[in-house]
Amino acid sequence: MLIYFFIGCTVGALIYFLRSKRSKKKKNNLSIVPFLGIAFAAGNYLFFSRETDVYPSGENSVVNLISCIAFAVILLFAYGISNHIANIGEKAIKNYHQLQNEGSSKFSALINTVFISLLLLSLSFSLFIDQRLFFLSFVLMFVYQIVKRTPEKRFLRFQKILATSKIRSLAIGLVEIGGKITAGEKLISRLGKKECYGYIYYEYNVSTNKEGKKSYHQTLYEKKINNFTMTDDSGSIQVLAADKPLVHLGIEPHQDLEYNNKRFKEYILEADATYLLIGSAETINDKVVITHSAPHYLLGLSPQDYVVRWNKARPFRRNATIIVIIALFVIFSILAIPMEYQDGILTLYFNNTSSFW
Numbered sequence: 001m002l003i004y005f006f007i008g009c010t011v012g013a014l015i016y017f018l019r020s021k022r023s024k025k026k027k028n029n030l031s032i033v034p035f036l037g038i039a040f041a042a043g044n045y046l047f048f049s050r051e052t053d054v055y056p057s058g059e060n061s062v063v064n065l066i067s068c069i070a071f072a073v074i075l076l077f078a079y080g081i082s083n084h085i086a087n088i089g090e091k092a093i094k095n096y097h098q099l100q101n102e103g104s105s106k107f108s109a110l111i112n113t114v115f116i117s118l119l120l121l122s123l124s125f126s127l128f129i130d131q132r133l134f135f136l137s138f139v140l141m142f143v144y145q146i147v148k149r150t151p152e153k154r155f156l157r158f159q160k161i162l163a164t165s166k167i168r169s170l171a172i173g174l175v176e177i178g179g180k181i182t183a184g185e186k187l188i189s190r191l192g193k194k195e196c197y198g199y200i201y202y203e204y205n206v207s208t209n210k211e212g213k214k215s216y217h218q219t220l221y222e223k224k225i226n227n228f229t230m231t232d233d234s235g236s237i238q239v240l241a242a243d244k245p246l247v248h249l250g251i252e253p254h255q256d257l258e259y260n261n262k263r264f265k266e267y268i269l270e271a272d273a274t275y276l277l278i279g280s281a282e283t284i285n286d287k288v289v290i291t292h293s294a295p296h297y298l299l300g301l302s303p304q305d306y307v308v309r310w311n312k313a314r315p316f317r318r319n320a321t322i323i324v325i326i327a328l329f330v331i332f333s334i335l336a337i338p339m340e341y342q343d344g345i346l347t348l349y350f351n352n353t354s355s356f357w
Contacts, residue, residue: 008040009033031079031086038078042071084124092117119144139328146321151247155300158278159307168234170288174296175281177230177237178304181271184228189268191255196268198225198241200248204263216263225269230277230290239279239299240291247300250307269301277301 012033092113099109122137162176170177181197189199203220225241254268269275279290279299292299333348340347 004044005037005041007037009037011040012036031082033082034085035078035082038082039075042074042078085121088117088120088124091120116144135332142328151245151298151300152249154296154298155247155249155278155302156307156310158296158298159276159302160311162278164276166234167230167232167237170237170281172281172283172288174278174298175290176276176278177232177290178274178276179230179232180274181228181269182231182236185226187224187226189254189266190222191257191264191266194254194268196254196270197228198246198269199223199254200225200267202263202265204265206258206261206263228269230275237281238287238289239277240284240289241299244292244299245297246292247298247302249300249302250310251303274304275301276304276307 012035015036016032095116096109096113099112100106119137119141122133123141126133126137158174159176162174164176164178165171167177167179184197186195186197187199188194189196190201199222201220201222202218204216204218207215207217209215223246225244225246227238227240227242229236229238248267248269251267251269253265255264255266257264277290277300280293280296281288281290282293283289284291290299337348
């Protein structure tokens with residue numbers, strides 16, 4: 001049966017490839033690959049394996065009816081499973097390209113993407129296979145989220161290390177400056193039609209479950225930021241932000257609207273706000289500029305008051321993380337290790353731990 005699954009996946013991959021080449025305007029879904037794999041395997045098992053005594057005795061018409069109903073149910077489950085797997089695959093592709101844009105090598109980005117994709121798949125299906133695998137996947141995902149290097153985490157880490165420099169006395173390399181945006185090609189925000197130096201725009205589909213809890217699915221993301229000039233009390237410098245990955249932390253939404261099962265959110269770069277900016281200072285055409293370049297591949301800004309609040313709250317976050325880790329260990333110990341409390345003595349039976357599973 002496994003061979004038919006791979007045949008179905010191959011056919012699905014071929015259809016996906018041909019559709020992507022034929023029309024790039026229509027959305028092409030990766031879910032067709034696992035869906036056809038499951039459909040081929042189930043079809044072969046139900047309709048062409050009657051010698052396996054899987055089917056009940058009776059007339060062929062009854063057997064065929066039962067087979068068709070079973071096949072329809074399997075296809076229904078396969079559709080949901082395939083969409084979930086396809087979403088993981090699409091996120092993996094985006095993650096791979098994002099890591100490369102942030103400066104990771106192709107090999108490092110590939111290893112990271114494969115690891116997180118396998119973790120997501122394991123979290124999705126391992127509970128039906130082995131509880132130990134599910135718990136291990138959960139712990140690994142928790143640890144991964146803590147140690148994962150993101151541009152936002154790197155920005156916050158470097159702002160603790162770097163001293164804020166005056167623009168007039170900048171050195172070449174990774175720098176941190178503070179000031180306001182004073183010049184650049186202005187844009188008009190999509191929401192509110194307000195003048196700004198850049199905007200990050202999101203659209204979401206809103207769905208509500210039976211309990212009234214809302215969930216949001218991003219359908220559109222648009223970022224438009226031109227080059228701009230930062231100024232402090234010592235001078236000005238151009239920031240080459242156009243077509244560059246820009247970290248924006250702590251900026252309050254300019255507009256956040258929700259109606260007709262849609263949500264619209266937009267962040268803008270304003271002239272009257274004081275920002276902390278981190279980027280690579282280098283000389284281009286005998287002029288010092290700040291941009292996103294090797295070896296750090298980091299360009300980001302944040303309101304200065306947000307950075308101050310984040311630094312003040314850092315000890316509490318660290319303590320909370322330690323408490324959560326200890327709590328997880330205690331919960332695991334209670335669930336996994338047989339114990340007995342008698343006459344004020346707690347006895348742990350580590351040699352019987354495997355019986356929990």
